[in-house]
Amino acid sequence: MNGQDHTGKEIGPLIVFAGRSNVGKSSMIRALTGKKVLVGKRPGSTRWEQEIDMGSFIILDIPGFGFMAGQSKTTIEETKTRIIQNLERWSNRILLSVLIVDISLFRELYERWALRGEVPIDVEFYSFLCEITPRVVVVANKADKVKKHNIQSELEFLTLKLREAVLEREPTVIVTAALKRNGVLDLKDLIDEILTEEGLDIPRWAIA
Numbered sequence: 167m168n169g170q171d172h173t174g175k176e177i178g179p180l181i182v183f184a185g186r187s188n189v190g191k192s193s194m195i196r197a198l199t200g201k202k203v204l205v206g207k208r209p210g211s212t213r214w215e216q217e218i219d220m221g222s223f224i225i226l227d228i229p230g231f232g233f234m235a236g237q238s239k240t241t242i243e244e245t246k247t248r249i250i251q252n253l254e255r256w257s258n259r260i261l262l263s264v265l266i267v268d269i270s271l272f273r274e275l276y277e278r279w280a281l282r283g284e285v286p287i288d289v290e291f292y293s294f295l296c297e298i299t300p301r302v303v304v305v306a307n308k309a310d311k312v313k314k315h316n317i318q319s320e321l322e323f324l325t326l327k328l329r330e331a332v333l334e335r336e337p338t339v340i341v342t343a344a345l346k347r348n349g350v351l352d353l354k355d356l357i358d359e360i361l362t363e364e365g366l367d368i369p370r371w372a373i374a
């Protein structure tokens with residue numbers, strides 16, 4: 167495993183995939199790239215940052231923050247702290263942050279946290295990414311788990327909460343179902359646009 171760069175080793179432009187455990191970060195990277203990144207049934211499958219070399223840039227699959235099956239509270243906290251520190255350290259190399267949320271759980275989690283007077287971790291992380299990186303796209307994944315007639319209102323709820331959290335930016339949201347490859351093309355197109363803007367080569371994606 168070669169994920170981490172404790173050493174401060176030079177690394178190229180980055181696109182980071184962030185989000186709570188089990189939302190489908192690794193599945194999305196797999197759908198996009200065809201690379202065999204580890205996908206797991208239990209939260210906490212990705213323990214360390216995984217670098218996927220795309221030629222002109224690197225995709226960073228980062229461990230999900232929040233619950234990790236079989237890990238102690240201390241380990242989970244340490245992981246979160248390490249992720250935040252690494253992202254801050256790499257921020258000037260990050261072309262795009264892809265924040266993946268599980269749209270089938272977002273509202274429920276949001277309301278549960280809000281009742282406790284806390285900012286839900288998805289939203290907290292969105293604010294953080296907006297602070298440290300120039301572009302953030304939010305991917306509403308697992309859309310296949312939401313009833314068709316509810317999807318629009320769930321998306322509106324998500325967008326509203328993101329907008330409230332970061333007033334300066336209009337949120338960009340893409341709806342996907344990584345397992346079924348739905349919406350993955352939209353994310354690819356957005357990434358290609360950014361690469362073109364930055365004068366970087368477009369890689370060979372697994373999806374066309």
Ligand SMILES: Nc1nc2c(ncn2[C@@H]2O[C@H](COP(=O)(O)OP(=O)(O)OP(=O)(O)O)[C@@H](O)[C@H]2O)c(=O)[nH]1
Nearest residue numbers: 187188189190191192193206210211212230343344
């Ligand atoms: N129904 C449905 N399940 C999905 C989708 N995307 C991923 N999954 C499933 O969700 C589980 C977690 O997927 P991962 O890709 O490992 O999630 P992750 O965000 O990388 O998780 P960690 O590495 O633990 O943080 C797996 O069982 C996937 O098959 C989706 O769009 N729809």
Ligand SMILES: [Mg+2]
Nearest residue numbers: 191192211212
């Ligand atoms: Mg993962």
